[in-house]
Amino acid sequence: MADIDQETRDDKQGMTPIVKTIVRFALGIMVIFGAYIILYGHLTPGGGFAGGVILACGYIILTLAFGKDVALRKLSNTGASILDNLGALAFIAIGIIGFSAGFFFKNFLGHGRMFDLWSAGTIPLCNIAIGLKVTASLFAVFIALSIFGRFIYQMAGDEEEQER
Amino acid sequence: MQGLYPLFTAIPLAAAFLNLLVTKVSKRFADFFAFIVTLVLAVMAVRMLFEPAFVYKVGGWLPPWGILLVSDGLSSLMLVVINVISFLVIIFSTKYMTTYTAKPKYYALFLLMIAGMNGVVITGDMFNLYVFLEIASIASYALVGFGCEKEELEASFKYLILGGVASTAVLFGIAFLYSVTGTLNMPDMAMRLEEIGMTRLTAFVIALFLMGFGLKASSVPFHAWLPDAHPSAPAPISAMLSGVLIKALGVYAIMRIMFNVIGQYVLVAHIVMFLGALSMVVAGLLAIGQSDFKRMLAYSSISQIGYVMIGIGLALNPEMPAAVAALGLVGGLFHLVNHAVFKSLLFLCSGAVEYRTGTRDLGKLGGLIRKMPVTGVTCSIGSLSIAGIPPFNGFVSKLIIFIALFKGGYVIYGTIAVAVGFITLYYFVKLQREVLFGAIPEALAKVREAPFAMTLPLVILAILCVAMGAGYTLVDNHLLQAAKDALLDKMGYINLLMGG
Amino acid sequence: MILYFLSLVLFVMGLYCLIAKKNIVKKIIGIVITEYSINLFLVLVGYRRGGIAPIMLKGMTPQEMVNHSVDPLPQALVLTSIVIGLGVLALMVALCLRIYEKYKTFDMSEINKLKG
Numbered sequence: 001m002a003d004i005d006q007e008t009r010d011d012k013q014g015m016t017p018i019v020k021t022i023v024r025f026a027l028g029i030m031v032i033f034g035a036y037i038i039l040y041g042h043l044t045p046g047g048g049f050a051g052g053v054i055l056a057c058g059y060i061i062l063t064l065a066f067g068k069d070v071a072l073r074k075l076s077n078t079g080a081s082i083l084d085n086l087g088a089l090a091f092i093a094i095g096i097i098g099f100s101a102g103f104f105f106k107n108f109l110g111h112g113r114m115f116d117l118w119s120a121g122t123i124p125l126c127n128i129a130i131g132l133k134v135t136a137s138l139f140a141v142f143i144a145l146s147i148f149g150r151f152i153y154q155m156a157g158d159e160e161e162q163e164r
Numbered sequence: 165m166q167g168l169y170p171l172f173t174a175i176p177l178a179a180a181f182l183n184l185l186v187t188k189v190s191k192r193f194a195d196f197f198a199f200i201v202t203l204v205l206a207v208m209a210v211r212m213l214f215e216p217a218f219v220y221k222v223g224g225w226l227p228p229w230g231i232l233l234v235s236d237g238l239s240s241l242m243l244v245v246i247n248v249i250s251f252l253v254i255i256f257s258t259k260y261m262t263t264y265t266a267k268p269k270y271y272a273l274f275l276l277m278i279a280g281m282n283g284v285v286i287t288g289d290m291f292n293l294y295v296f297l298e299i300a301s302i303a304s305y306a307l308v309g310f311g312c313e314k315e316e317l318e319a320s321f322k323y324l325i326l327g328g329v330a331s332t333a334v335l336f337g338i339a340f341l342y343s344v345t346g347t348l349n350m351p352d353m354a355m356r357l358e359e360i361g362m363t364r365l366t367a368f369v370i371a372l373f374l375m376g377f378g379l380k381a382s383s384v385p386f387h388a389w390l391p392d393a394h395p396s397a398p399a400p401i402s403a404m405l406s407g408v409l410i411k412a413l414g415v416y417a418i419m420r421i422m423f424n425v426i427g428q429y430v431l432v433a434h435i436v437m438f439l440g441a442l443s444m445v446v447a448g449l450l451a452i453g454q455s456d457f458k459r460m461l462a463y464s465s466i467s468q469i470g471y472v473m474i475g476i477g478l479a480l481n482p483e484m485p486a487a488v489a490a491l492g493l494v495g496g497l498f499h500l501v502n503h504a505v506f507k508s509l510l511f512l513c514s515g516a517v518e519y520r521t522g523t524r525d526l527g528k529l530g531g532l533i534r535k536m537p538v539t540g541v542t543c544s545i546g547s548l549s550i551a552g553i554p555p556f557n558g559f560v561s562k563l564i565i566f567i568a569l570f571k572g573g574y575v576i577y578g579t580i581a582v583a584v585g586f587i588t589l590y591y592f593v594k595l596q597r598e599v600l601f602g603a604i605p606e607a608l609a610k611v612r613e614a615p616f617a618m619t620l621p622l623v624i625l626a627i628l629c630v631a632m633g634a635g636y637t638l639v640d641n642h643l644l645q646a647a648k649d650a651l652l653d654k655m656g657y658i659n660l661l662m663g664g
Numbered sequence: 665m666i667l668y669f670l671s672l673v674l675f676v677m678g679l680y681c682l683i684a685k686k687n688i689v690k691k692i693i694g695i696v697i698t699e700y701s702i703n704l705f706l707v708l709v710g711y712r713r714g715g716i717a718p719i720m721l722k723g724m725t726p727q728e729m730v731n732h733s734v735d736p737l738p739q740a741l742v743l744t745s746i747v748i749g750l751g752v753l754a755l756m757v758a759l760c761l762r763i764y765e766k767y768k769t770f771d772m773s774e775i776n777k778l779k780g
Contacts, residue, residue: 045719049747078188088181092174103224104170115722141754145761291741298748305755314766318775321759325682328695328752335702335745336675342738343709392778 013067023065030058038131042120048127052134059139068147080140087133094122094129165211169220169233172208172243172286173296175201176279180272187268194268195258198275202251205278209247213240213642217650219288219660227661228349232288234660237646241497242285242416244643245504246408250278252621256512257400259617260519264311264398273310277303277404281412290338290348290425297334297413301327301380304409308397319396323389326379330386334376337369351661354425354654362429370432373421374439381414383473384443387466394462395524399515402458406465407508411500415472424657428482437477441580443470448587452594457514457524460595461507464550467584468503472496474581475565478572479652486652488572493648494640495564501643502549502557502632509546509625513539516614516622517599526595531604535611538619540600542626547596549629551589557633667708674701688763688770692756699749703742710735 014020037044038051063071075083098106107121118124179201187194212235220233254274261267280300287293305327309320342348344365345356357366379386390410394402422432444467451463475496479489516539517532518524533540549556552563562585569578613619632639650656678701681694715734720726760770767775 045717047743049743082185082188085181085185089178089185092178092181095170095174096178098223099167103221104174105223107223114720141758145754145757291744295744295748298751302748302751302755309759309762312762312766315777317759317763317766318778321688321756321763321775324752324756324759325691325695328756329679329682329698332695332698332702336705339702339706339709339738342706342741348737396778 013069015065019065023061027058027062030061031055034058034131034135038127039117039124041127042123043115043117048130049134051127052131053138055131055135056138056142059135060142063142063146068143072143075139077140077143080136080143084133084136084140087129087131087136090129091126091133094125098122165215166218166220166235168208169212169235169286170222172205172282173279175205176275176282180275180279183268183272183275191268194271198254198271199258201275202247202254202278205282206247206251209240209243212243215240217660228347228352231292232349232351232661233286234288234350234657235286236657236660237643237648237650238416238419239285239650241501241643241647242412243282245501246278246281246285246412249408249504249508250274250404252624253400253403253508253512256403256515256618256621257398259615260400260515261398263519270307270310273303273307274401274404276300277307277409281408284412285416288350290341290350290353293417294331294335294338297380297417298331300409300413301331304401304405307401308393308405310398310401313396316396319389319392323393326386326389330376330379332376333372337372337376340365340369340372349661350420350425351658354427354658357426358654366426367431370422370426374418374435377414377417377421378439379414381410381418381469381473382466383414383439383469384446384466387443387447390466391459391462394465394511395456395458399458399511399518402462403508403511403515406462406511407504410465410469411472411504415469415476415500418473419476419651422476422480423651424654427654428480430481430483433477433481435477436480437474437574437577440470440473440475440477441577443467443473444584445470445580448584448591452587452591455526457517457526457529457595457599458511460526460591461510461514464588464591465503465507467588468499468507468550470584471562471565471581472500472503474577475499475568478568478574481572484572488568489652490648491564492568492572493651494644495561495568497644497647498557498639499561499565501639502561502629505625505628505632506546506549506558509542509622509629510550512618512622512625513543513546516618519618520611520614521608526598528605528607529599530602530608531600532608532611533600535604535608536613539614539622542619542622543600544596545626545629547592549633551592552585553589555633556629557636558629560633560636668705671701671705671708674704686772688760688772688775691772692753692760695756696749696753699745699752703745703749706738706742706745710738 034051034054037046037054038048041047041051059071059075062074095105098104098108107123109121111119111121113119179197183194183197186197215235217236219227220235221227222231222233225231257270261270264270277300280296280298280303283296284293284300287296305320305324308323309316341353344360345353347353347356360366375386382390394406397405418436422428422436426432447463447466447470451460451467454460454463473496475492478484478492479496481489514524516536517529520536521529523529545556549558552558566578566581569581675698678694678697681697682691685691685694712734716732718729718733718736718739720729763775764770769775
């Protein structure tokens with residue numbers, strides 16, 4: 001009984017079934033594309049911030065198409081906050097580990113061959129940390145503004161009805 | 165110790181994010197953690213005073229391609245001021261912030277603000293300065309509107325818009341400087357600007373910087389955000405804003421860029437002195453008619469920053485004899501340190517009064533010295549220091565500025581400074597009469613003394629006021645001479661780049 | 665030369681929008697236009713006539729790339745500046761929503777409780 005209720009509730013939220021089908025297909029492509037831009041940040045234009053924005057846009061499209069219950073089940077508010085802080089701590093940790101090689105933020109891994117995926121020392125690791133943080137932050141900002149915005153409209157509407 | 169220099173920014177940043185992570189599990193952790201972190205930073209800052217001047221290359225990259233962190237007399241002085249006052253304010257806010265919700269987020273934003281201010285003071289790279297300036301500013305915009313009442317949101321929004329335009333002006337200036345010199349490294353830029361001299365572009369860049377950093381330092385005519393932001397913010401944030409933020413972001417940046425990067429010119433000196441005199445007079449006169457405790461303190465902040473700007477402007481003039489310039493600079497720097505101490509003391513006192521009585525209106529307060537003795541005595545000490553009564557520290561710094569102005573031949577500015585000193589005395593006596601002495605109103609009959617965690621920083625700051633005034637020669641030899649030499653010696657700043 | 669001048673015109677337009685409009689959301693858009701005009705100016709500073717993008721391709725020596733490419737440093741600065749602008753924008757919009765909740769209006773001339 002509980003499963004059917006949740007499914008019908010999920011069906012009522014969000015947009016029409018056509019949009020939902022296409023988003024199911026396109027979301028996978030978006031996530032892979034975002035991960036590609038983050039990982040290849042030291043070889044092609046992009047890097048941590050641009051890839052993180054693309055991944056966050058993937059989550060936002062998920063929220064718009066399916067409704068906020070489904071999206072919050074995939075990555076809750078607390079989960080976004082934890083990922084956010086972990087990403088920032090990882091970035092600072094890479095800087096502090098550089099102390100062991102002499103200076104703050106020194107590139108202590110080997111440089112590798114040029115044009116390889118695993119080259120350029122700590123730069124891909126920094127990109128991954130930043131990508132994680134930006135994704136979680138933008139998603140948290142969107143959730144805070146959209147859910148809160150709806151709350152305000154509701155409150156403002158209630159007060160107008162009371163005055164009348 | 166030299167190798168640990170970048171930790172001044174890394175530790176508060178890591179602590180802010182770690183704070184948010186751990187307080188999901190236990191809420192009591194936030195107070196204790198912030199206390200430990202600021203204690204460590206304060207100890208490191210005091211230890212840094214005893215090191216000779218050096219440069220730190222971040223990531224091992226050689227200048228002028230890499231980012232440099234510079235440590236000389238001025239940076240060490242500012243680091244001590246920022247970190248010690250932050251430590252005392254954190255002790256105060258462990259008790260005060262129980263009236264607000266979301267305390268862990270408050271500590272996270274506070275630590276971010278400290279990281280930003282430390283970064284502005286230690287960096288030797290122009291764009292790095294802009295990034296840390298923005299970190300500290302954004303944290304302070306969010307902190308001003310922390311309790312989400314009507315007035316606080318309006319004040320925070322006003323501060324945000326004005327601060328945003330100022331930061332844009334600063335970025336504009338940095339873009340112009342980069343296009344002319346081709347480098348972002350501050351000592352390197354100083355070398356190339358010396359060859360170029362004063363062109364129309366340099367004058368435009370100076371105007372942009374004075375507008376941008378002048379707004380952060382809240383000098384008239386860019387002061388409009390300060391009297392709204394201070395009463396609305398929680399009391400510890402007002403103490404940080406007025407005591408440390410406007411100095412680390414505004415006055416420090418003007419000093420560093422005008423003395424060490426762009427060089428000393430007569431026109432700039434006259435403009436800075438005029439802005440200082442304008443701040444003193446306008447804010448002093450506006451402070452007399454205020455009826456809100458913290459709003460009066462906010463206007464008096466603008467007025468005292470005018471004193472610091474006049475001292476700096478006097479030293480910027482290359483035609484002054486070296487002794488007069490040194491005197492003016494030492495007076496300005498000492499007044500900066502003093503103002504950090506006694507203005508934080510006064511704002512924390514107003515916070516203690518508000519915590520117990522629930523109001524900031526001067527008409528409703530009175531006779532509190534009998535009910536809250538510790539708060540009352542320390543508030544009196546703070547008011548007497550800022551008014552310039554001997555033997556407190558305010559008297560010494562104001563006297564040095566007066567002597568420097570008269571010796572430099574600026575009779576009009578000197579008379580204005582002395583007159584504003586009397587105006588300051590007048591409204592602080594009025595403040596003390598309204599709040600501390602006189603009859604106790606009915607509503608306040610049951611008021612008790614503030615809790616221990618709130619009175620401890622008040623007592624420490626009051627002791628500092630008295631000690632710095634009496635032991636002035638000690639302060640001068642160890643702190644101020646090094647800072648003054650670091651500023652006046654542009655070739656020395658450039659040579660740090662070569663030697664380090 | 666005309667491009668630098670046009671980015672200054674954009675800056676002034678953003679400033680006009682900030683000063684002259686009464687709606688809070690329009691003021692926010694004004695600030696965003698101002699910040700982006702500065703980013704545009706910063707990227708233009710690094711331009712070199714006939715330059716290539718500063719990306720190393722296979723079969724190019726580093727010396728060749730340095731000789732032909734545009735200045736990559738302003739591009740890094742602009743990336744940081746865009747992120748900072750995003751942070752300020754998020755804070756501004758959040759404050760704007762909260763102000764609407766308390767004052768029930770977006771009109772700036774009615775939000776003037778703090779005076780003197």
